[in-house]
């Protein structure tokens with residue numbers, strides 16, 4: 001039997017049929033044609049949101065496991081765990097006849113104000129890329145496509161359908177494209193979603209350089225590019241650029257536009273055929289993938305959601321309390337099993353477990369921390385303390401009741417966090433504060449009982465003005481449907497916390513990297529922080545932060561030693577020994593950062609280059625090897641318009657956070673710094689740095705004073721014939737340019753003349 005290729009299928013279609021095929025047929029389905037089944041596309045990203053195809057609303061989806069959103073998965077730093085979560089989402093999708101899961105989202109969090117940060121993994125491009133790739137591998141292992149989104153630079157909600165993210169090429173490459181590059185090259189997603197916004201003035205959906213040049217030609221992407229919902233501005237330009245599928249259901253008007261563009265010659269039929277072929281290929285890939293035979297087990301998936309949530313919780317602080325002179329002073333966590341516990345805060349009873357907008361999953365069940373804690377402790381008092389919801393304000397009676405309940409408990413568990421309306425798809429925050437009513441109550445309770453553990457629920461970081469006053473502080477993000485049980489697991493010590501901050505907690509909004517450039521003005525937002533996003537910014541500016549990137553405590557302690565580095569042709573290997581030096585089993589997230597003292601480009605002091613999780617029994621030691629692909633050491637050279645690796649000595653730092661470096665070493669890296677030919681535009685400095693020309697020209701500088709030398713070095717050699725009295729003719733200059741490959745004597749004479757005449761002029765002038 002001869003197989004029918006997508007091109008064969010497309011070859012039999014009329015222009016109208018093809019034009020219809022490159023647009024969706026409903027909110028969630030692609031267009032069906034003979035031999036081309038409709039594909040169902042479902043949000044995503046942290047669970048399956050299957051709705052009736054005609055239902056474009058957020059509500060009304062079939063229940064599915066609500067796994068921890070990306071913000072929490074990022075904090076696990078655990079790619080194996082993310083892959084298992086992906087596989088479970090994929091299995092539920094497959095069972096519901098979903099062909100593509102619309103996620104993960106890997107945009108870089110350049111500001112904590114972005115209303116959709118809960119849907120993104122990290123402020124760090126490597127962490128975002130690695131966790132994103134793991135999710136894609138997992139989802140696709142179930143025979144379902146993933147859709148990595150939102151490609152690219154959709155890092156704010158304000159004016160997301162119109163704003164232009166104005167980004168210099170190095171920043172675009174090294175930061176904002178980077179997580180997508182990891183996902184595409186490491187996990188080969190079936191689809192990519194192009195974002196709403198423009199980049200440097202051009203809609204991403206119409207940007208051939210991004211959609212075809214970078215994504216396909218450079219990274220080798222061979223899947224389908226779909227638009228975000230209602231993102232297409234000019235369909236003809238989008239088809240030319242490489243945007244294959246317009247979603248959701250653009251209708252007959254679009255079909256007419258496409259047909260007309262082909263008839264008038266504005267659009268080549270090949271461009272339409274290519275896009276239609278990719279829709280056919282996706283639809284058949286979904287059809288031809290074998291459905292796994294086992295039904296998914298929602299109980300197992302709930303347990304997995306609980307495990308992932310527990311590993312996402314970050315223990316920020318756990319100071320000893322009690323009589324400070326006595327040996328009895330001990331941290332509050334893990335909680336003593338017989339503790340009389342006062343739980344304060346509505347969020348303990350009514351958990352906020354996911355963010356608002358298109359990613360909302362209808363959970364199969366929902367655990368709250370209050371119920372879980374009540375099962376764990378013999379004596380639990382509860383007071384909501386504050387109300388949630390749009391009308392929540394000061395409620396003196398609620399507050400007074402909470403203060404009274406808390407006053408004589410052994411320990412107060414204070415649940416604070418952002419309400420649903422504080423962060424949502426479609427709008428950005430304007431501040432990073434918790435509701436004042438919660439902070440005021442927290443302070444009042446602290447006054448009567450300082451033995452307090454604060455548990456936070458938030459989709460992006462919040463300011464913690466009380467951090468130094470509370471002995472224990474737990475970052476609980478938005479943890480999905482099993483988050484309540486996971487919080488109890490960590491507070492009781494059933495699970496030893498190992499989550500790490502995937503975003504820095506600053507002291508104040510004004511310290512954050514994009515503070516002066518978010519969300520932009522006049523439909524433009526300048527990415528003026530450049531490559532200094534997230535922790536790179538705070539380190540480069542030497543800014544104190546509340547809690548640094550990568551930070552997270554454990555109920556045990558870990559020792560680091562024995563760092564070695566070795567380079568192989570395509571990677572750097574960093575090896576060290578980690579020992580559990582405490583009394584309980586624990587997981588350590590080992591982080592490797594790289595830096596250089598000398599560089600041709602502005603660099604942050606350290607860049608996250610690799611990370612890994614190691615699980616150790618008390619007293620156990622293990623060698624941990626982290627590898628950094630050589631390609632990850634490259635920076636984007638704007639001059640060369642290419643990736644370039646600087647050779648020489650690189651600093652290797654390994655630690656428990658970006659500001660808790662335990663071991664420092666060095667690695668010798670072979671660079672591929674471009675050797676540029678000497679041209680008329682080269683400066684004398686560059687001529688000196690040239691391996692052939694340099695030794696000859698350097699001699700000519702002897703005896704020149706420092707100030708003259710500096711000025712001379714900055715002059716492009718092509719200007720020399722026009723410097724009065726330089727004595728350099730255009731012919732001589734041509735020789736200088738041509739002779740870098742030989743004729744050393746003549747070159748030396750020319751160079752000496754150039755520099756000598758400059759020195760004379762300088763001395764004569766002074």
Ligand code: BGC
Nearest residue numbers: 043044102149150228229358
């Ligand atoms: C969001 C996407 C989502 C799509 C479908 C858009 O508004 O930006 O992330 O997948 O809607 O719900």
